[in-house]
Every structure is written in C-alpha cells, then in structure tokens.
Amino acid sequence: MIPDPFSYLPTDASRTIDIQKGDVLFRQNETTSGLYHVVSGCVTLQRSSELGNTLTLHRAVSGGYFAEASVFSMIYHCDAICTEAGSVVKIAKTDILSAMQSDPMFSERFTRLLAVQVQQYRSHIELLAILSAKERTLAAVQAGYYDSTVIELATRINLSHEACYRALRTLCNDGIMTKIGRGRYVLL
Amino acid sequence: MIPDPFSYLPTDASRTIDIQKGDVLFRQNETTSGLYHVVSGCVTLQRSSELGNTLTLHRAVSGGYFAEASVFSMIYHCDAICTEAGSVVKIAKTDILSAMQSDPMFSERFTRLLAVQVQQYRSHIELLAILSAKERTLAAVQAGYYDSTVIELATRINLSHEACYRALRTLCNDGIMTKIGRGRYVLL
DNA sequence: GGTATCATATGATCAAAATCATATTCGATT
DNA sequence: AATCGAATATGATTTTGATCATATGATACC
Incomplete structure (x- = not known):
C-alpha cells in the first residue's frame, strides 16, 4: 500500500469540491492548476478524438488521484469528467512544488505515485496488445x-x-x- | 527540454557498461538494482507473453533513460534487451533514494522524468486506440x-x-x- | 402509470487486419 | 564467392471484430 503523500500538505491549501455526474473538472488544453484526490464518486480522464469517439485513459475512484502528471505540464492533456457523483479535493500545483522543495518524504511518496502509474500504463499497453x-x-x-x-x-x-x-x-x-x-x- | 536530473549524483556511484546487440541487462521478475542511462546504442524494454510474441514497452536511445519506475519496485516488470551496440550507465536505486532525500532539485527533476513518461504512455494508448x-x-x-x-x-x-x-x-x-x-x- | 433513457443481449453483415505464402534485396559471415 | 539471416514487399486467403439492426429489462423522471 502506498502511503498518502498529501497528508503532508497544509490542509488549508486544499478545498473540497462536490461533483455531479457529467461535471467537467477540466478540459484538454486548459492551463493546469493542480491535481485531484477523489474522496468519493468516480472521475474518468478521457480524450475525445475528432469524431466523438472517446477514449478512457484513467479512471479514479474513492481514495485515488488523478492528473498527477499535470504538476509538470502547462496544460491538461485530457478531459476530466465525473461519471459518478461524489467529491474531490483539489491540490494546487504550487503546493506540490513547494512541498517537494521542503519535504523529502513528500517527494518520495509523490514520485512513487507516478512510478505506480507508469507501471499501470505499461500493463494496460500490454493488455491492449492482446488481439x-x-x-x-x-x-x-x-x-x-x-x-x-x-x-x-x-x-x-x-x-x-x-x-x-x-x-x-x-x-x-x-x-x-x-x-x-x-x-x-x-x-x- | 528536461534538465538531466542525474548530473546531481556523485559520479563514482555510476559505472559504464558496454553493451552488444542481444545483451540482456535485466529480465522480468529479477530484483531491481537501479535505472539506466543510455550513452549510446539502443535498449528496448519488452515483455514476452506465453507464446513467444514480444511486446515493446519502451525504447531508449542515446541520452534517454529506462527503468526509472524500478526505483520504487522490488522487481523489474519487463526485459531490457540491447538492440543496438553502445554503452549505458547504471544508477543504483539507493543513490536515487538518497539523492531524493538530500536534494529537492534532484527530486523535482526525477519526478518530472516520470511525469513525462506518464504522458508518453497516455499518448501511446491513444495511438493504439486508432482502429x-x-x-x-x-x-x-x-x-x-x-x-x-x-x-x-x-x-x-x-x-x-x-x-x-x-x-x-x-x-x-x-x-x-x-x-x-x-x-x-x-x-x- | 407512462415515457424516456440506458445497459444488456444477440443476430446478421461487412470491412479490414491477421495469417500464410512467396520473392527479392541487402548485409554479414564463412 | 557462397551462404545465411533479416528486412522489405506484395498477393491470396481466412478470421474476426466493427458495425448495423433490433429486442428486452431496468431505472429514473414527470
């Protein structure tokens, strides 16, 4: 089990957002403001191609995170759409970056989160290779x-x-x- | 351009390995010892399924890195096979972890490396979705x-x-x- | 209660990619 | 020079998943 890296962040830096099914948290190409923690409900990251066919890239449920990689990007690379009502906590980019400066423990845990994602994506690519x-x-x-x-x-x-x-x-x-x-x- | 995070590491902690085509740097399920920097040549990360058909998960050429995520994993999740002769530098897991403790700048750069990978994998999944x-x-x-x-x-x-x-x-x-x-x- | 919507489910058809077969060219090795 | 292996290239056949069509059960909403 991966320890929650964000318990190290000042709580006042976060804010809870209630979400309804269909809500859009951000869209592709929008300027990044931070990453999210899913308290309850479900949010999918998806990209829509020219012809309406959507592609699910990630699916975050209770306890999960999404848009971690956005911390190092200027823009979001996909849409975040709520598929199940609940609530999320937004964690500002600047808070992440400053926490990484000041707290090595946080750094390691946050990096671990990304490392896990990398492995999940690899597995997913392996899955997609099955004809x-x-x-x-x-x-x-x-x-x-x-x-x-x-x-x-x-x-x-x-x-x-x-x-x-x-x-x-x-x-x-x-x-x-x-x-x-x-x-x-x-x-x- | 992403600054090289590993310029911050003590040079004596790394060692250069010459590789020939076909050389295996590590195999799936082996205990992780560290990540690699490709000085020259080419190394592919691949997984072989039951029936011999191999799947390329990553391809690292000169200047690139591979097995970054292994730092947080007990075992390697794929094979690293040299497809073009050259040399690589191995960077020990412990060096990464200690550098992350002591150098916030290193942490940020290393994490950025992983974030880039996450986005590359997402793009790849998007590519595979094209019928x-x-x-x-x-x-x-x-x-x-x-x-x-x-x-x-x-x-x-x-x-x-x-x-x-x-x-x-x-x-x-x-x-x-x-x-x-x-x-x-x-x-x- | 009636209606709309969505997931489930399956049959039929079609397009397209996998597979099989085969030929050629290039580079490396003997 | 001859041989071998690998990449290139294309034709023929087969498989299979996409698409279209349609029906039903469940849920939500008015």
Missing part, C-alpha cells in the same frame, strides 16, 4: 477492470461492447467465467 | 515512432508488419508520404 477479444476481455477481468458496466469495460480495453458481450458469453461457455445475473459476470 | 491501420501508422510516423525498421514500427503499434507495409504504401499513394528508398518512407 483476441476473448483473451483480452479475460485478461481485463483478471486485472480487475470490470468494476462497472460491460460497456465501460469494453471502451477501456478498446473493444466494441458487442464484442465484449460475446467474449463474456464465450468465457462462460468455456467454463472460465459464470454469469450470476443480468450484466454480472464473475471468474470461476 | 485503421493506415491512420494508426500515420499517427505513429507523425509522432516520431518510425526511427528504425518498418517491422519495429509495426510491433510497437500492434500491427502485423504486412499491414504496416501496406499502410505505408497507401499513404504514399495518397500523397501523404513518399518512399525515398528501400524501407525508407518520409512524410510530405
């Missing part, structure tokens, strides 16, 4: 990606939801997974 | 991925090399790229 829809879906479920809807799972792993439904059905037929209800599949 | 072989190949070339062989480009972007060759040919026919020689394609 077969069935195999990719299985790997995603095993990796814990399936914590919401099938459609959400499908978009995260670059599959059409139809292909994902079929993959889940096949995995059930193969005796690798079981359907425990409408839209509820679990590994055996 | 069309032609579009994906074009995006990859524009992003500077094509600096070696077509086969290497193809594997990096999860395409069969045949599909990649065809994509390049189509892009030439479309007047978007030009063939300037055997296995040499450039953007117009």
Whole structure:
C-alpha cells in the first residue's frame, strides 16, 4: 500500500469540491492548476478524438488521484469528467512544488505515485496488445477492470461492447467465467 | 527540454557498461538494482507473453533513460534487451533514494522524468486506440515512432508488419508520404 | 402509470487486419 | 564467392471484430 503523500500538505491549501455526474473538472488544453484526490464518486480522464469517439485513459475512484502528471505540464492533456457523483479535493500545483522543495518524504511518496502509474500504463499497453477479444476481455477481468458496466469495460480495453458481450458469453461457455445475473459476470 | 536530473549524483556511484546487440541487462521478475542511462546504442524494454510474441514497452536511445519506475519496485516488470551496440550507465536505486532525500532539485527533476513518461504512455494508448491501420501508422510516423525498421514500427503499434507495409504504401499513394528508398518512407 | 433513457443481449453483415505464402534485396559471415 | 539471416514487399486467403439492426429489462423522471 502506498502511503498518502498529501497528508503532508497544509490542509488549508486544499478545498473540497462536490461533483455531479457529467461535471467537467477540466478540459484538454486548459492551463493546469493542480491535481485531484477523489474522496468519493468516480472521475474518468478521457480524450475525445475528432469524431466523438472517446477514449478512457484513467479512471479514479474513492481514495485515488488523478492528473498527477499535470504538476509538470502547462496544460491538461485530457478531459476530466465525473461519471459518478461524489467529491474531490483539489491540490494546487504550487503546493506540490513547494512541498517537494521542503519535504523529502513528500517527494518520495509523490514520485512513487507516478512510478505506480507508469507501471499501470505499461500493463494496460500490454493488455491492449492482446488481439483476441476473448483473451483480452479475460485478461481485463483478471486485472480487475470490470468494476462497472460491460460497456465501460469494453471502451477501456478498446473493444466494441458487442464484442465484449460475446467474449463474456464465450468465457462462460468455456467454463472460465459464470454469469450470476443480468450484466454480472464473475471468474470461476 | 528536461534538465538531466542525474548530473546531481556523485559520479563514482555510476559505472559504464558496454553493451552488444542481444545483451540482456535485466529480465522480468529479477530484483531491481537501479535505472539506466543510455550513452549510446539502443535498449528496448519488452515483455514476452506465453507464446513467444514480444511486446515493446519502451525504447531508449542515446541520452534517454529506462527503468526509472524500478526505483520504487522490488522487481523489474519487463526485459531490457540491447538492440543496438553502445554503452549505458547504471544508477543504483539507493543513490536515487538518497539523492531524493538530500536534494529537492534532484527530486523535482526525477519526478518530472516520470511525469513525462506518464504522458508518453497516455499518448501511446491513444495511438493504439486508432482502429485503421493506415491512420494508426500515420499517427505513429507523425509522432516520431518510425526511427528504425518498418517491422519495429509495426510491433510497437500492434500491427502485423504486412499491414504496416501496406499502410505505408497507401499513404504514399495518397500523397501523404513518399518512399525515398528501400524501407525508407518520409512524410510530405 | 407512462415515457424516456440506458445497459444488456444477440443476430446478421461487412470491412479490414491477421495469417500464410512467396520473392527479392541487402548485409554479414564463412 | 557462397551462404545465411533479416528486412522489405506484395498477393491470396481466412478470421474476426466493427458495425448495423433490433429486442428486452431496468431505472429514473414527470
């Protein structure tokens, strides 16, 4: 378990924001102001290409962080959109940078957070390299990606939801997974 | 340009290693000892799945670094294989951690290095989400991925090399790229 | 209670990339 | 010079996932 690096920050520097489903916390190309901690709810980082098809790059749930890398960037590189109501705490860029100057312990923990992200992205890229829809879906479920809807799972792993439904059905037929209800599949 | 964070480290803590094509610097699941700086040559980080098909996760050339995230990990998560002869400098995990304790400037620069990686991986995931072989190949070339062989480009972007060759040919026919020689394609 | 919306689910069709096959060229090695 | 291996290149075939269409169950909202 990674210790929370931000417990080291002065509390008055943070402020809590209540969020509703659909709320936009920031958009691509906007000037960065800081990173966020998710207290409750869910926020996804996504990029929309020319033709409306959105791509989920990160999904932060309760206890998670997002936009950590923005601290070293002038602009945000994706949209942050709330997909589940809750609240987030915004931590200002300047606070992070000054905490890194003054507190080596904070530095190490914050850096660790980024290192974990790097490894997560590597795993994700490895997952996307799996050609077969069935195999990719299985790997995603095993990796814990399936914590919401099938459609959400499908978009995260670059599959059409139809292909994902079929993959889940096949995995059930193969005796690798079981359907425990409408839209509820679990590994055996 | 990112300042080199490692100029802050004591030089006697590093040692240069000459590498030949095919050399393995570390393998997946080996205990981490540190990160590397590429002086010359090329090293790829790759993971091999059950069935021999290798996946390139990172490619470090002269001036680059690799295995930065290993500083916070017990084991390496992929293989480091030399694809072009040259030399690398190994920087010990303990040196990084102690430098982070004592030098806030180093901390910031090292963290920045990781933040850049996070953004690169995000871009890569975005690239992989492009369905069309032609579009994906074009995006990859524009992003500077094509600096070696077509086969290497193809594997990096999860395409069969045949599909990649065809994509390049189509892009030439479309007047978007030009063939300037055997296995040499450039953007117009 | 009725309606709208969304996730679930599956069938049918089509486009496109993987795969298989094969030929050529280049560079390295013997 | 001959051989080998690897990259380049393209054609033919097959597989498979995207797309389109459609139906249903659940939830939210008025």
